[in-house]
Amino acid sequence: MRTNPNINCIALSATLSLLFLFAGCTKKETQLHATIDTSMGPIVVRLLDKDAPKTVENFVALADGSKLLAEGEDASTAKPFYDGLTFHRVIPDFMIQGGxxxxxxSGGPGxxxxDETYTEGEPLTGEIADQDRAEFVFEQWIVPHLREHRGESPIExxxxxxxxxxxAQGFDPMYDVTVEELAEALEKxxxxxGRGELINSVDYGTLCMANAGPNTNGSQFFIVTKDGGTPWLNGKHTVFGTVISGMDVAEAISQVPTKAQNMPVEPVIIxxxxxxxxxxxxxxKDEEETKS
Structure with a gap:
């Protein structure tokens, strides 16, 4: 039976149109995926290296051991930092913490x-006239100074x-102080x-840095297991990954029996x-969707 060449041309045209349509809607990209192999199963995380490049670089270099190599040491002698450590703090419906x-x-890499929590804002000048600004300046300048001097500043x-x-049990005394006065006193x-926009919120399934206050990241991290996330931690912890498989493992770890300080009775090993x-x-994403 003879086929109609016009019908074949129409079918071919429609097929090519569909191929071009799908080609325009998708693309290939390279992502960093971390597999956290635990004694209770694997957790796979996509690392957000564009959002938190320094944090991801640190995590990757600790994971393969290259971060702590002495100058001149051969890479073949690197010892992966996380291998054999534990999830030392687990809380149901909240998070699991390890590293x-x-x-x-109490430990870290030395x-x-x-932090990588906000985009960069504008330089601050003048009076510290509200609590948000006072808290930010306190965290960024005064807290590190006090930590360095064990809580007793040598500057009158x-x-x-x-x-x-x-x-006063609050930030009120800072309101009449200027940024310039503090900079002069601290020799800055x-x-x-200042802070710009929040980069990522601390959502369910996010991988975040644990810390002892602003800008004290090291090796410890946690995975959020609370449904709905923990918005009260937004901006306080760098979000540098999101779980793409194994949340059932993370949730199971969060439910293990614990003793003092939320430490598992039976160690959960990394x-x-x-x-x-x-x-x-x-x-x-469509251009309109990107803008919204």
């Missing part, structure tokens, strides 16, 4: 680094201000840059953390 070489929440101006804040040569580059097909 501490001391195993009790250094700290800054700062010691007096901190004493007044303790007495660079301006303090057998290893391995990071791989993975090429995935993702949907491209």
């Amino acid at each position: 501490d070489p001391a195993g009790n929440g 250094y700290t680094f800054e 101006f700062i010691a007096k201000l901190f004493g007044e804040m303790q007495q 040569e660079q301006p303090i840059v 057998n290893s953390i391995r990071v791989n580059e993975v090429k995935v097909v993702v949907e491209e």
Whole structure:
């Protein structure tokens, strides 16, 4: 039977149109995926290296051991930092925390680094006239200074201000102080840059840095298991990953029996953390959707 060539041409045209349509809606991108192999099963996380590049770089370098290599040491001698550590703190309907070489929440890799929670804002100047600004300046400048001097500032101006804040039990004494006065007292040569936009919220299934206050990140991390996330932690912890498989494992870990300080009775071991580059097909967002 003879086929109609016009029908074949129409069918071919329709097929090509569909191929071009789908090609325009999707694209391939390279993602970093970390497999956290635990004694209760694997958890796979997509690392958000564009949102938190320093944090992801630190995590990856600790995971493969290259971060702690001494100068001149061969990479073949690197010992993966996380292998054999535990989830030392687990709380049902909240989170599971691990990555501490001391195993009790007090340890780290021997250094700290800054948060990646907000985009960069504008330099702050003038009076510290409201609580948000006072709290930010306090966290960024005064807290590290007090930590360095074990809570006792050798600078009379700062010691007096901190004493007044303790007495007032709040930030009110800072409201009449200017950023310039604090910069002079603390000998700060660079301006303090305010917060911009929140980069990521601390949602269910996110991988976040644990810390002891602003800009004290090291090796400890936690995975949020609370349905609806923990919005009260937004901006206080760097979000650097999101779980793409294994949340059932994370939730099971959060439910294990615990003793003092929410430590599991039976250790939950991090057998290893391995990071791989993975090429995935993702949907491209429409221009209008990107703007909204």
